[in-house]
Amino acid sequence: MERREREALELERREQPAVERREQPAVAVERLDGVTRERFLRDIYPRRKPVVLTGMELGPCTTKWTVDYLSQAEGSKEVKIHVSTVPQMDFLSKNFVYRTLPFDVFVRRAAEVNHQEYFLSEDEKYYLRSVGEDARKDIADIRKQFPVLAKDVQIPEYFEKEQFFSSVFRISSAGLQLWTHYDVMDNFLIQVTGKKRVVLYSPRDAPYLYLSGTKSEVLDVDNPDMEKYPLFVKAKRYQCLLEAGDVLFIPALWFHNVISEEFGVALNVFWKHLPAESYDKTDTYGNKDPMAASRAIQILDRALKTLEELPEEYRDFYARRMVLRIQEKAYRNDYG
Numbered sequence: 001m002e003r004r005e006r007e008a009l010e011l012e013r014r015e016q017p018a019v020e021r022r023e024q025p026a027v028a029v030e031r032l033d034g035v036t037r038e039r040f041l042r043d044i045y046p047r048r049k050p051v052v053l054t055g056m057e058l059g060p061c062t063t064k065w066t067v068d069y070l071s072q073a074e075g076s077k078e079v080k081i082h083v084s085t086v087p088q089m090d091f092l093s094k095n096f097v098y099r100t101l102p103f104d105v106f107v108r109r110a111a112e113v114n115h116q117e118y119f120l121s122e123d124e125k126y127y128l129r130s131v132g133e134d135a136r137k138d139i140a141d142i143r144k145q146f147p148v149l150a151k152d153v154q155i156p157e158y159f160e161k162e163q164f165f166s167s168v169f170r171i172s173s174a175g176l177q178l179w180t181h182y183d184v185m186d187n188f189l190i191q192v193t194g195k196k197r198v199v200l201y202s203p204r205d206a207p208y209l210y211l212s213g214t215k216s217e218v219l220d221v222d223n224p225d226m227e228k229y230p231l232f233v234k235a236k237r238y239q240c241l242l243e244a245g246d247v248l249f250i251p252a253l254w255f256h257n258v259i260s261e262e263f264g265v266a267l268n269v270f271w272k273h274l275p276a277e278s279y280d281k282t283d284t285y286g287n288k289d290p291m292a293a294s295r296a297i298q299i300l301d302r303a304l305k306t307l308e309e310l311p312e313e314y315r316d317f318y319a320r321r322m323v324l325r326i327q328e329k330a331y332r333n334d335y336g
């Protein structure tokens, strides 16, 4: 079935009454073909909404990166991977383990469904999110960690060189679902091979996503536990299906939840949208809140501690006044 047909069917299914399905209807992420750098910067980037860019010039990677080629190109260098017995990987409950494998062995295992050799179970799932040489200090850059494969990719240069933050290589088993999270940098998720479904939520829907740091507790976005997460239905669901050669622009702070429908290889590029000094210098993943946001949260925690000096009735009243003040002073009212 053609991608457009599958997308239409999926959206049609979501138009059935939400009570029966306990899912929200989905808005299709816009797909735009052959967008030039100039058009992207003028018309698309300022909107701060996700969009799928198609027909981009990405180099030979989309045709070259077979399992055999990948394995042979980067050989047996060691990679640290996530391994899980279930398809839904959850960062908050840590239902996966980290293991190390030679890259070529890892690629072969990730591409197969049942394994002769395994860590936890015969049908375990694998996920690689590449990191720098020392994950605590160095930033992922495909040109440094996977120099042979990097030559096959042409990263769309739709931002200034100085804004570049990282290029992260991602390989996943079929069926793998990655937890809902946001990143603090702008992002081009380049789907090189395999199909992937991405569900996104706007930063303005944060109140409905049950956050724990940069992650949402709602992992199963298709069948959420409505008793535990009653407000989740209020979050507006955006969705797209990515195929080889598609590039999804994920603006900073947009939540995303990803299912690899097939074994697939992706590369994502994070770049800085804010001035460089706004970001936390110790951030190697692109997911630490900007410095001013962290400071503001610390001050809020101190304010909450101060409120504890009051009896409950007064604490409640002044907390509500503080919320009103935050809404009045800091919320934007043109958030579309």
Ligand SMILES: O=C(O)CCC(=O)C(=O)O
Pocket (backbone or CB within 6 Å): 170, 172, 178, 183, 187, 189, 196, 256, 258, 266, 268
């Ligand atoms: O495609 C994936 O495997 C995850 C993508 C992602 O989380 C990201 O690009 O930030």
